[in-house]
Amino acid sequence: MKAIEVRGLTKRFGSLTAVEDVSFEVEEGEVLGLLGPNGSGKTTTIRMLVGLSRPSEGDARVLGFDLSSGIHKAKRGIGVVPDSSNLYEELSARDNLLFMAKLYGVPKGVREERTEELLRAFGLFERRNDRFGTFSRGMKRSLTIAAALVHDPKLLFLDEPTVGLDVVAARSLRDLISDLHHRGLTIVLTTHYLEEADRLCDRIVILVKGRVVAVDTPRELKRSAEEGSVIEATFRGATSDHSADLSARLPGSKVVVLDGTRLKILGGDPTRVLEELVGFSRSHDLGLEAVNSMRPSLEDAFVSITGLSPAVMAKEKGGR
Amino acid sequence: MVRDDLRCIYEIAAKDMRTYYLKPPAISWGIVFPVAWTLAFYLRSPGDFEELVPGLIAMTILFSTTAAEAVVINFEMRLGTLERLLLAPVSIGGVLLGKVLGGFLFGLLMTAAVTAGTALAIGLRPDLTILIPVAALSLLVFSSMGALFSVGFKEVFEAQTFLNLPRFLMVFLCGVVYPISAMPAPLQFISQLLPLTYTVEGLRVAFSAAPSSPLLDSIVLAGFFVLFIFPAMRLLRKRFE
């Protein structure tokens, strides 16, 4: 059985179509990433899959239960970590977990044991009696993940797990997510960090403006970018004003401005690209300093698949 | 499914009791107004204190429940914690009933304290077989009214402000400040449309030796509960469409 089958899911808010005809499947035990810039419909997709929002069109089966006929029965097997850490500020770490366990009907004896186990696993045992409101962002995020696990779900949704965390906290959280994966949990996570998707996910669904533009493993996505070629050129003079001209010379490729003197050319026939680079540097008198052929990163793949510049992904939402 | 809902209703109410209601601000909101109000009347005519007791209890029921609902529902909608409750195997109606039950229990505590206090102080002996059902129904009515206003507005202060219109209308037209029979006909008519009028009427029966029945009042109050709780559920459901 598939853990999730999404078929033609669409969500409209008035005239805005936030998610449009999205379909994908999630195998049991895999980590699937929903990758896309802010506003691409990742959160909206997750909200529909966990029953917080009703699809305008389409349907999905989650753990064998159709969304349209009520997701109530599936909820017991689902854990959700929303994009903001929304536990009760005035309750202690331990009380927050116990309360969630009670809502899910975890039996009394198991409840206490499971809470303690999670607090230890997430490194919060020492702080168990402190109020959630006094925690740092990273600790809040950890406890929010722990709270999604109290009822021992089979399927975990993580919406932007590491947003707003410092590098160390983000890394330790990623390790934690890997651990959960190795223990057999099926995970759906959203992110707009390319390297996070690359590191954590077995497969990636790329969303742009509410539509699926690619579904594949990180490796295949990179390989599809490789078919073109990735060439990086460094010039002596400033190139930024002339990059449009190079784009015009190479209609089959995508030209990315890296900084004042460096350009990256994705896709296209390598011979052709090199010829045009030489012609380009002569006609603008730029002086070609170095040319490197690169292995495509997931970022390159993302750029050649979506046509978006990597800067789009770096845009953060307002702080939380 | 029903069992899941019942469990969650209980757990949500129990948690709210602990974290919000038993805190000083909620208690003062629920109790300061009725007491201040009663004191004002008492100072005007100290001899008639007995007459005021049903009114005092009615005010306590009204203010404790409505203030509490605004806090638990509005705050939680803003902080996103209400949404979290919906991730659990519980229906939207179940979450709302949990919140209403919490308001009911909080109001019950306040009302029991006020009733016991005044009854002991001046030696009144209300008929509990009437007092309890009338008070319980009224607590449900005003708790669900508070819930309706809370899901209808985004901000706590908005909900409280808009609640004040019906609250003060009811305070003045329920027959405690002026006898209803002495009001002009249009006001008499309006007072018949307000739930607090029936609460006061029922409580008066409980405190008088008169052999009248609060049955009609109870039926009307039950009707108001239905009238408030279903639209409140619909509004909350709409927020998660």
Ligand SMILES: Nc1ncnc2c1ncn2[C@@H]1O[C@H](COP(=O)(O)OP(=O)(O)O)[C@@H](O)[C@H]1O
């Ligand atoms: N409740 C809502 N009402 C109106 N528009 C919404 C609502 N939720 C999301 N949107 C819009 O839908 C689009 C997708 O948002 P979202 O799913 O949050 O994207 P992401 O999680 O990928 O950043 C955005 O344009 C956003 O403004």
Ligand SMILES: [Mg+2]
């Ligand atoms: Mg999002």
